[in-house]
Amino acid sequence: MRQSRHFGLTLKDDPRDARTAAHRLLLRAGYVRQIAPGVHAHMPFMRRVLDRIAGLVAAELDANSWEQLRLPNLRPEDLLGYPGPPDGGNFVLKDRRGNLLGLGGGGEAVLAHIAKKEIRSHKDLPRRIFQVGIRFSDEARTRRGMVDEREFLLAEAFSLDAGEEGLKASHRAANAAFQAVLKCLELDYRCAEAELGSGGECTQHAFVAVAESGDEALVACDACGYSALSRVGQSRLETFPQDAEIKPMEAVCGPGLVGVGPLAEFIGIPVWKTTKTLLFAADEGIVAVMVRGDCDVDEDKVKAFLGCRELALADPRVIMELTGAEVGYAGGVGLPAGVTVLADHFTRERVNFECGANRTDYHNINVNWGRDLPLPTFGDFKTARAGDLCARCDQGRLREMRGIAVGGLVRLRTSAAATVGLTFQGASGGPQPVHMGAFRLNLSRLSAAVVEQHHDESGIRWPVPAAPFHVHLVALNLEDAAVRAAAEETYRRLLEEKVEVLFDDRDARAGEKFSDSDLIGIPVRLTISKRTFREGRLELKLRASSSSESVTVEKALKTIHAACG
């Protein structure tokens, strides 16, 4: 492509509204233009990047016999209420006849609807299907460029299996294919647990690209590779030798103590012996949640455990009514019978622990389960935090990190099929529900995440598999006819060798050309100028390197083929 004919100018200044490096650089280098909040034109360079990434996904899935189709974005009213991917919203519109149509949401509703006629018996299973295309979502946030698109490029793979074993195999296949793509893009990412089923087994994973600017919080263990979204992350706490002897419970007066540190010091016990008891108003009444004093309650986990829609800290007046005390002195001992009591696993093994006395200014010490208060329902109710021990291995400690969610794997099991009545006739017996899996990569977000991880002060540094072109041929001194002829000849030669090349044939100063080149971020730069021409050579510089070398065209081609395959 000749840059003199390219549509998409580079911008001298940073756009005001761009908050992340990716947003800023993709705007400045002419990759995207905003048309409306969350709606972009993918300019020619971006189109190339996205098509390259889409090509990687398709190749990986295709090689594993996943079949590509194209599901529509418009869907009829009866498939409207179907849940889409998390965070996404359906647009709803009316056609000229007044019929409602949905636009957006996950493809699984449409696929399950079609599959009802395509899947008859166990012989029609398994099926593995995918699509790569534009999808819509009425996002609440639209400020982070390609991360928050309302019209975005999505790769969606679906599996239809006869049972749990098949679903697991499909899940493994999709996971391998998607992770191969992420690795190929040189992305630093985690495959994080994103949702736990009732049995504690992970039913949903999220691919999260590590980025300070991302809004997804993670915990991760470097020792074993475990990672999870913070809201579902699990950890172990350090445990300590317990008293051999059970002591009598007593109430101590400790007025005005704020926080577990001062409290522990005042009483003369370690912090892990203290207990935080929080009272929540849930869908159906008041819930007390107890965690070790050195932990925080994870409301998401409590909500998931209770299966409730609403969960909020109880009003101080309610707390006063229930406990007879001000906020800060609630404890498990002597709560009214109607209150559900949940306690974190790590409160369990303690002997002679502390908890609020349900009396303003008072704390109970030497409290013991069973004797002083009934055994509660134990579970994982604490937030996993940096420094906690990993729950999955013996060695690691968790660290916290932030990232951009770029996709995920969901084992829907039979839920999606049940909604639309997708069953198959088994080898024996009656109709059985189809097991579905849904596996996604948001290619718009992925391209932004790659830039977020691959750039420097001067611009983007594309990894080869995502780059819009492999070579940027920058021609200087074009006013010299001999140099121009040589530049044109080099361009022709590169095209002949099937090199993906952007040819800067513009009438512009060298400084402008080089800074544009750094901004655009093509992996290999070849410069031809009066000087290099006289020497019969080109200057070759890798975007990722600070040094350049003088090479012949043949040497340059060798280097390019080695670097770009």
Add this chain to the structure above:
Amino acid sequence: MRQSRHFGLTLKDDPRDARTAAHRLLLRAGYVRQIAPGVHAHMPFMRRVLDRIAGLVAAELDANSWEQLRLPNLRPEDLLGYPGPPDGGNFVLKDRRGNLLGLGGGGEAVLAHIAKKEIRSHKDLPRRIFQVGIRFSDEARTRRGMVDEREFLLAEAFSLDAGEEGLKASHRAANAAFQAVLKCLELDYRCAEAELGSGGECTQHAFVAVAESGDEALVACDACGYSALSRVGQSRLETFPQDAEIKPMEAVCGPGLVGVGPLAEFIGIPVWKTTKTLLFAADEGIVAVMVRGDCDVDEDKVKAFLGCRELALADPRVIMELTGAEVGYAGGVGLPAGVTVLADHFTRERVNFECGANRTDYHNINVNWGRDLPLPTFGDFKTARAGDLCARCDQGRLREMRGIAVGGLVRLRTSAAATVGLTFQGASGGPQPVHMGAFRLNLSRLSAAVVEQHHDESGIRWPVPAAPFHVHLVALNLEDAAVRAAAEETYRRLLEEKVEVLFDDRDARAGEKFSDSDLIGIPVRLTISKRTFREGRLELKLRASSSSESVTVEKALKTIHAACG
């Protein structure tokens, strides 16, 4: 691809609602599934066909330095009122913040909006840009399958030029690229004039695939290649020697004569001497349109000439009021002064002609322009019909045909740019409007049109460049382990040779496999069975041919590479 894992069953029976061969066959062979009226899933075979055609378009445009990007479908409110392609309608929706968004319409509004910041001076021109992607249109008709999709695959190319000459060059380039694609798809099509500018020059062409089932009416001249949509088609009429002597006008009574034939016979004149005068209610009053008796009034041409929005035959009461006669006796002589009179060119040269006398049962004969009625405004107001002489050449006569509009070329000139204020700084002088062109191929319609032209009673007969696969490897007698092994080995060999192959490895009867194969329509069929295996050969049959031959694998590969490139 293994057919045992393919998603998309063939149907034994013709679907009830399918009215065209393409709709029927694409449903039966599992290429499309309807989700809602005008909304389809493009199943795996269809996805392949559409991607192949999209690839052809992209390759043609790319080879001519058109740059590919991706414009969004969602557009903000201020780009909503912008006209889209004819027949299309914008969907309008509200997002979660209550803002209106448009979905659909031509991409030129969005492109012009972007270009305002990308095009500064004449140095930034010309630009040639295209996209291939899913587009939306709130179609009124949704019954003809892929022909009437509300979510369809569209290739749209745009040119931005500094002036008329540049626009013409871009138009030629797009025309050449698109026609190369249509020829490659072995489509019988016409590039028909679709709209005439004020100077009579054609500003818009439509690509129309010839098909009896199509709803676009054309006239075409086989001698010179001229063709046009019927509503803008032009023709010449045979002219006749006129009387040397001008006779006095007289009124003759001819009660109850219906039609120009009986009238001419009654009066004793040729039909071409009679005149049809129709009265219309237009936006601003009554219009009389006169055409030769052997012609019909083309209301579209009248509307275009007047530039009016509404045009309808005047009410009989109005006609009575204006002419004092019942319907059927209107004529140009003695019409009230307020009536605009238009007359077709071919009424002009006549001497002593007939026209209605504006008196029930009476006709004027020996009427002459100037003497008996003022000279009207002459123009092209008649419908061009089969048998008319071609207006563009001396030899041909027009014939009428029907077809499916699959795309078009529009020279927007400066209209689109003017709407959004897209100008550039010329080499000298102030800002000048950018000249735009918009060139489209509707790939959904195109794929249906190809099937409409390439099928027989048994199924589709894809031309190679559109086929989902090049080879259908049909394996019989798979219960025989040796045959199965040989079939698998052949499949492996074909993949190795980069042949696009569908492998029918299903447990099904030979009859079912062959009828499915004919239905799906892959160009080359290779059959392996116990018999062919024993002979160490395969049976090769072209879908387009009725005979087959016994060949070795090597011979088969040679034939395939020769046929499929």
